[in-house]
Amino acid sequence: MSRAAAPRGSLFARLRLRERIRDRDTALYGILIIVALVYPAATLYTQEGSTYLISLAGHAGTFVLLAIGLNVVVGFAGLLDLGYAAFFAIGAYTYALFASQQLASSPIHHAYHLPFWLMMFVGLLVAAAFGAILGFPTLRLRGDYLAIVTLGFGEIVPNVFYNLDQWTGGINAIGGIDQPVLPAWITGPWAGANDIAIVAPFNFSFDPIAYYVLIFVLVAGAIILVSNLQRSRLGRAWMAIREDEVAAAAMGINTVTTKLLAFGIGASFSGFAGAYYGASFGLVSPDDFLFIVSITVLVMIVLGGMGNIPGVIVGAISIYFILNWLLPALPPALESAASSFGLQSLNAQNGDWPGVAGATQRLTLLIFGLILVSMMLLRPQGLFPSRVREQELKHAVGLEDEAAIEQAHA
């Protein structure tokens, strides 16, 4: 049995699981996949069949897509984009206009109902095209100047949708957006049906589980594609430009087209997310794409760990749930806590005191701010930073030390 020691070994050994788990990012992906798979069943069980948390997760997925896209622009290529929501809006409106009755009341008097699966890619292309259109004149700018121009673009786009009301309905938003239709789908007790069966054709009609599965597939696809790009000729060119644009150009990288590609690819994910967003809410309004959305996505990637895809995903999920689940749940939770401690008097409104729930309600954004500040103080490099980021911060600290030493000697 001299062959026993041959490197074949068990399945476990062959997959080299032990070594892979030691790699932080692989472990993170593993955990994310397991959580994503267990999550629907777990919430259905604990919430007694309520799908609220699942639909919340579906919407969080939109932001995961946005964060992955913005990470290409900001994290990989180092271009600060403060108007990212504009591309999101463009994707959402592209789908909304061509998958609802909206255009019937527009000057062309004809409603289109194009399928979601097609429009998802059209939204992607349209957003990418706008990314290129915006990028072409502006990418010669650097740093702060680019940030200001993108900020302006982010302000203009919702305003255009707001003011082109004969086309977009303006402030009235576009409602009644078509739901995706699949040729077949599996239904079962989790969706309120009695038995497991195959429905064909299947209309999503706001089924949270169907949307959850869809966004899971979209996010998984996005992760694979972006990871491929990161480890490619183009990904290295982005990083080279981020590090030193002059040296990158001297090495034969066409900095303008490379930055344009970062912008276009970043925007395309946003357009993709926009189409999903339009379908899953069935309604798009200019107010959904304000500056705060761009900033939220930026916060997600900075907090998650700029440049590192799994970190960015964790950042997006955490911030989304803090904003849309934890903070809204806080006032009633504190109110019932006050009751159970015998402090009912606190719950009553009294003069300027709005009651515990009311007071917390008023302080929500302050609490959010405190959470952000404390997270950044605890982990300035983000939750799961790319190794580059880690190094940069280490060196920044090192430089401070050196300065301190110099001062001490002076």
Next chain:
Amino acid sequence: MAAPDDNILVLTNVTKRFGGLVAVDDVSLSIKRGEIFALIGPNGAGKTTLFNNVTGLFKPTSGHVILNGTDITGSRPHEVARLGIARTFQNIRLFDYMTCIDNVRVGRHVRMHAKLWDSLFKLPAERHEEERVTDEAMELLRFVGIQRQAHQYARNLPYGQQRRLEIARALATEPKLLLLDEPAAGFTPQEKVELMALVRKILERGITVWLIEHDMKLVMGISERIVVLDHGEKIAEGPPEEVRTDPRVIEAYLGKSA
């Protein structure tokens, strides 16, 4: 005006003005294929500015840059790199937070063919190209002698190795002409000897070398022809022993004798 066959690079009357300042003044020179050509001159003589005019970082105010008989005046930096001129920088400009091997792989960029589509879906052709480029990059790191640092961040290398990495990165673009901007600045005598050996090895690969250097001794020992620049003007040209004794050169370096 067609360049003679044995000239790889010809500059004719290149002038660069910044407002009222004439940084490079009517410089003409030609570099022969397969030689080590040196550009020397006191600080502020316009040596690096001349490099920048050749590599497309600046566009000459007037005059022409002719590479292999093709006029490349005013080409953008990445086009110049594609045409076969690579360079290093006086104050090292590496991609600090990329590994050494990635720095060199960036240098391969211009000779790679993977399109967006190939990279997005990791098509077989792209995989093979990546593997090949990784091998080539490793080979170049070995060539300059820093293969053991392949997976370290460029920033973490000691100074001398950073200079070597920059040369490896430039070589990765498969240049016909390599521009070295003060490659031995801050080197110990021992490191300078090693550098000279490396430059000769580069020459053996069929690459013409044009270097800017402060260290007269190093320049005299290695280059076949020297051009001296002072206040943007060419004041001397010729083999080392000739240039060394040129009164104008001595004056530029040591000042006028009383």
